[in-house]
Amino acid sequence: MSSARRRIRRTAPLARPARLTLIAGTAVLGTTLTACSGGAAASETGSHHAAGASRAPDTRISVNLQGTSATAGKPVKVTLADGKLKTVKVTAAEGDALTGRISGDGRSWTSDRVAAPGTEYSVEATDTRGGTDHAGFSTAEADKVNKLTLAPGKNTTVGIAQPLSIVFDNPVKDKAAVEKALRVSTSNNTEGSWGWLQDHSGKERVDWRPKDYWKPGTRVTLDADLNGIDSGTAGGWFVRDYRTTFTIGRNQVVKVDLDRHRLALHRDGRTVMDVPMSAGTPGGQKASWRGTAVLMAKEGTINMRSETVGLGDAYDKMVDSSMRLTWSGMYAHAAPWNAAYFGVANHSSGCVGMSNANAAELYKEAQVGDPFEITGADAKGTVAEGNGYGAWNVSWSDWQAKSALH
Numbered sequence: 001m002s003s004a005r006r007r008i009r010r011t012a013p014l015a016r017p018a019r020l021t022l023i024a025g026t027a028v029l030g031t032t033l034t035a036c037s038g039g040a041a042a043s044e045t046g047s048h049h050a051a052g053a054s055r056a057p058d059t060r061i062s063v064n065l066q067g068t069s070a071t072a073g074k075p076v077k078v079t080l081a082d083g084k085l086k087t088v089k090v091t092a093a094e095g096d097a098l099t100g101r102i103s104g105d106g107r108s109w110t111s112d113r114v115a116a117p118g119t120e121y122s123v124e125a126t127d128t129r130g131g132t133d134h135a136g137f138s139t140a141e142a143d144k145v146n147k148l149t150l151a152p153g154k155n156t157t158v159g160i161a162q163p164l165s166i167v168f169d170n171p172v173k174d175k176a177a178v179e180k181a182l183r184v185s186t187s188n189n190t191e192g193s194w195g196w197l198q199d200h201s202g203k204e205r206v207d208w209r210p211k212d213y214w215k216p217g218t219r220v221t222l223d224a225d226l227n228g229i230d231s232g233t234a235g236g237w238f239v240r241d242y243r244t245t246f247t248i249g250r251n252q253v254v255k256v257d258l259d260r261h262r263l264a265l266h267r268d269g270r271t272v273m274d275v276p277m278s279a280g281t282p283g284g285q286k287a288s289w290r291g292t293a294v295l296m297a298k299e300g301t302i303n304m305r306s307e308t309v310g311l312g313d314a315y316d317k318m319v320d321s322s323m324r325l326t327w328s329g330m331y332a333h334a335a336p337w338n339a340a341y342f343g344v345a346n347h348s349s350g351c352v353g354m355s356n357a358n359a360a361e362l363y364k365e366a367q368v369g370d371p372f373e374i375t376g377a378d379a380k381g382t383v384a385e386g387n388g389y390g391a392w393n394v395s396w397s398d399w400q401a402k403s404a405l406h
Contacts, residue, residue: 021321034043038136039141039310041049044396051196051404052306059082061077061125061242063077063083063123063135064076064077064078065115065121068138069138069140070115070138071112071236072115072139072140072228072230072237073237074114074115075111075113075115076109076113076115076123077111078110078111078125080107080108083106083108083127084105084107084127084129084362085102085108086126086127087337088100088102088123088126089122089124089214090122090137091122092116092120092121092360093119094160094390098113098115098121099112099113101112101245103187104369110168113228115360116139116227117139117142117205117228117237117239118139118140118141118142118237120135120138122135122149122220123135123137130164138337142236143236144234144235144236146368148166148168148224148242148259149166149167150164150165150166150222150242150244151164151165151167152164152246152368153244154244154245154368156246156247157246157247157248157291158247158249158367158368158370159244159248159250159252159294159366159369159370160213160214160216160248160252160253160369161369161371162214162369163209163302163389163391164207164208164220164390165205165206166205166207167183167199167201167204167205167209168205168206168235169229169233169366170204170227170234170235171204171231171235172206172232173231173234173237175196175206175227175229176404177192177229178226178231178238179206179403180405181225181226181229182208182226183234184220184221185221186219187217187219187404188215190214192195192209192213192406193209193402193406194206194207194402195209195385195391195394195399196371196402196403197385197386197391197402198386199327199386200326200327200342200384200386201267201327203277205387206385207216207291207385208222208398209392210285213251213371214248216250217248219245219247219248220245220246220247220248221243221244222242222243222245223242223243224304225241226238226240227240227241227243233241237348246340247356250267250367251268251371252265252267252364252370253265253368253371253373254266254295254332254373255329255372255375256277256288256352256372256373256375256376258330258346258374258377258379259275259346259376259377260290261278261279261341261342261343261345263277263362264277265362265366273358273361275354275358275362276342276344277342277358278335278345278353279351280337280346280350280378280380281349282346282377282378282391285338285350285380286348286349286381287378288346288348288350288351288352288378289325289326289330289350289372289374289380289381289382290376290381290384291380291392292372292383293369293372293383293388293390294369294370294376294389295323295325295369295370296325296326296327296372296389297324298324298366298368299322299331300321301318301319301365302318302322303317303318304316304319304331319332320333320356320359320360321334321362321363323351323362323363323366325372326387326388326390327386328387328388329350330388331351331352332352332354332372333351333352333353333354333361334361335359336356337354342355352372371392
């Protein structure tokens with residue numbers, strides 16, 4: 001929000017049997033008494049109270065957040081000194097309302113979510129006797145803001161191994177508070193769990209993966225209600241909510257056999273491609289990874305340079321049909337310069353190479369989110385969780401243990 005806050009218009013209450021007046025964060029619901037005849041009525045009223053008759057209820061209302069620099073990250077609470085609340089509305093200047101609940105005794109109302117930083121709120125309260133009025137407060141601006149990157153993209157169709165993945169710009173100390181604000185819903189009640197890990201970039205990351213591969217056609221929605229949550233020391237505040245939806249596409253698995261030097265695409269259990277390939281040269285850093293990698297992106301024709309993956313000046317090539325499998329630079333792609341080794345030996349700099357025609361066919365058929373299940377002895381290790389989407393290389397119980405709420 002701009003530092004220049006929008007003013008909340010205070011409207012005069014309508015004439016009602018009772019009237020609520022908010023003064024300096026405290027509201028008083030007062031009852032107006034009308035005498036039938038001046039002196040007599042006043043005298044009778046005074047003697048009535050003197051005799052110990054019941055007094056008018058104390059109907060003051062207090063709001064826990066007040067002024068122009070109230071502390072964000074706390075629920076808004078409205079408390080009535082006596083009597084019962086009927087309705088409470090707390091609305092941000094942008095129009096978003098905080099939902100909340102009135103307590104069982106009717107004395108207080110508490111918002112479901114916390115107040116966001118740098119936000120101006122209006123409060124409207126009514127009691128069961130008809131009193132009403134308005135008040136307002138503003139929260140202090142965030143001194144630091146935390147942002148995030150979501151995958152997959154909104155309204156996309158992805159393969160059966162694609163996780164929901166969130167990478168944060170700044171560290172997240174209060175992981176439990178953040179995870180509580182992340183709600184995943186699916187069209188078929190898919191079982192899954194969040195797991196916290198370190199992204200290959202070194203940033204904080206949390207992924208949600210199902211227990212098993214997704215079922216084709218599943219509709220997935222993430223509601224990240226983060227606005228107003230403090231991610232902790234050095235992390236900063238979240239100042240907006242996020243929402244994304246995606247759909248699971250065809251049931252496809254790519255199997256890469258490092259020992260047989262072959263790649264096969266299976267769809268609904270049926271083999272639709274089985275072609276020779278050559279993967280990374282074994283015995284050193286040029287070897288390929290084993291385990292389950294997930295197709296992260298179809299990047300087409302790109303320039304691949306060996307120095308970007310720590311292999312000196314070994315190569316600098318324009319490469320067609322490039323399909324990224326890890327952040328560390330493992331791809332499946334066309335590699336016509338390596339044709340003598342297809343189906344014979346692993347002799348690349350770590351990628352899975354095929355002929356131009358086979359790579360183009362796989363590129364056309366593959367979906368982002370398809371699993372590449374890589375097996376064989378000629379590997380340098382297993383794909384790590386944060387090196388692309390390696391969560392499938394962790395057992396289900398171990399993955400659940402990575403949740404901050406487990």
